[in-house]
Amino acid sequence: DAGVTQSPTHLIKTRGQQVTLRCSPKSGHDTVSWYQQALGQGPQFIFQYYEEEERQRGNFPDRFSGHQFPNYSSELNVNALLLGDSALYLCASSLVRMKNIQYFGAGTRLSVL
Amino acid sequence: ELKVEQNPLFLSMQEGKNYTIYCNYSTTSDRLYWYRQDPGKSLESLFVLLSNGAVKQEGRLMASLDTKARLSTLHITAAVHDLSATYFCAVEVQGGSEKLVFGKGMKLTVNP
DSSP states (O other): OOOOEEEOSEEEEOTTOOEEEEEEOOTTOOEEEEEEEOTTSOOEEEEEEETTEEEEEOSOOTTEEEEEOTTSOEEEEEOSOOGGGOEEEEEEEEOGGGTOOOEEOOOEEEEEO | OOOEEEEOSEEEEETTOOEEEEEEESSOEEEEEEEEEOTTOOEEEEEEEOSTTOEEEETTEEEEEETTTTEEEEEEOSOOGGGOEEEEEEEEETTTOOOEEEOOOEEEEEEO
């Protein structure tokens, strides 16, 4: 049973560029949440997708957007990258109707130069 | 707004010793999680605590929850080097949102 998978594992971009990160949830899960973890900090909630719609959002600017596909996989897009966007981006999946635990992927390390 | 505080943020201890770390949160919540993170790795779920007085144990770690005090503890018994990692508590925003608010994490180093 595959867990939560994220791609790519590492990414280097320059300021002003755009980036897309991908996440496949754990088999059987229908909800995907995205978190940003800056170095030395706890993860911060970006947004959550369920039934292909953004269900809720944290305190992140509109430069951060996302999408969920019919197969429950998800993308996180960040436009106009800033140096401060450098972080580990974590995807977590769960099954909403079961209110079960969230499982995290290995993350994508984004470096903005 | 829900805030989660952990203390201490750094802990260096010797193998064989016991210690308790704390997680306080500011508003009512349905669930509290403890996660472990090794350097450069993702988050590994340790415990989910669902109700007042809940206690869970796995190996040398035991977690408890006091919802009235808005406090969770993670007790380490007879620490070993393999427990060295960063430990996060995360609190779910009330209302079934599944949005988690994390503490800053506690970096634990267990010395031989």
